[in-house]
Amino acid sequence: MHRSVEPLWWLLFAIGGTLTAFLTPIHILIGGIGLAAGWARDAFAYDHIRALVSHPLARLYLFVLISLSLLHWAHRFRYTLAEALHVKPSWLPVSLACYGAAVLGTILAAVFLIRL
Amino acid sequence: MASPTMTLEVLRYRPGQDHAPEFQSYSIPYRDDWVVLDALNYVKDELDGTLSYRWSCRMGVCGSCGVMINGTPRLSCAAFLKEYYPRPVRVEPLNHFPIERDLVISMNDFMQKLPTVKPWIIREDARPLTEGEFRQTPAQLDAYKQFSMCINCMLCYAACPVYALEPRFVGPAVLALAARYNLDSRDHGRTSRQDIVAGPEGVWECTLVGECSTACPKGVDPAGAIQQMKLASALDWVRNVVLPWGKR
């Protein structure tokens, strides 16, 4: 039960899934499509975005969003790979690659946001 | 005027005789009030007495007659010919189970996994008869009733790709029944089921494909049972990690 870390990965996947369900679409709409389409050019100016992101709450928000998006992906992709390739989800190379990448991304997010 | 007919294609397999299963076609009368089970019975009575298949109540409560009909797991007593007429109906044994003969599958795997979740009321104390019966409010009954409707027909196993890929997964019905007892107010056995439920063969194998609940003829919603147990088990895990000295 608590020997396995599985419940933790699932919880992070579930929280990440919930967070991204609420937040990712609007982020992509504005930061991806809106940016390319030229909506509110002033809003994307360097000074404005830098100021916005520098706020401690914004840094925390971005850290949580980036980290949990990656942890959500890692758990889901690990199982998807296992099902598509007919290997066990517990096969180490897949788990290591997925969670490893997510943890690396989390660390980088922390470093980049602290050093902003 | 000739009475209408349709084609029934049945996967046959005779152990010791056939190398591999093969389809056999039968021309059967079409009656708009017939179900596939009626068609199978017609074949066995009139056309080919060697056909083997399971059935019993013919009204969707015994769980015996599960088969694949045009690739979908169904109770043969609940699938009307008129849903398919005039196209041919393909009947195959339930997916993800080994074939004993024709449409008869071996359910040993399920029968062996089911008792591992202790699907019975477990109590810390034995209640003497003199204390009378257990009482439950409608709300207490409602908490587990849906999961108690399982007829062990195993359509959910035929629908579940994880069960197909992972031999040790206990499967949807077993987990739904574990949930049924965990949520019963008379039961004290949740912790003793956790070894299986939260173990390597339990809920964590499930990726919420959800086809189990779609296939279930009794509306049990095993996918829902499993999701709830994932959440409960994950919160257990957090509690054990954060408060290891807590009562467990």
Add this chain to the structure above:
Amino acid sequence: MTPYHRPPRFNWWWGHRAYSLFMLRELTSVFIGAYAVLLLVLVRRLAQGRDAYEGYLQFLSSPWMVVFHVAALAAALYHSITWFGLAPKAMTVRLGDRRVPGVVIVGANYAAWIVISVILAWIVLRG
């Protein structure tokens, strides 16, 4: 007499509508993860200065990236819709003696989604 085993097809999810949609749903996570990486790089470019940041905006607006964003938006929407649809399965909410119907839980999620999106849009776009 040993029973006859039928191993699953390698591409069990192909050609079966429910299974294929399931695979599609799971693969939305790739776009979610990819977008997280784009956000990560954005933060880095911000720290590296105006030129780096503006170069990155150019990159994000390039034709292939627009294609990516459209696909990512579709994936993110499919993730959200399927996630909210499955929300009632994970918990039974009770108000007093009665169970809250699943459709109410789903509706509440959609309402929260709209509110949160509007707030975020306002924070970023007010310039």
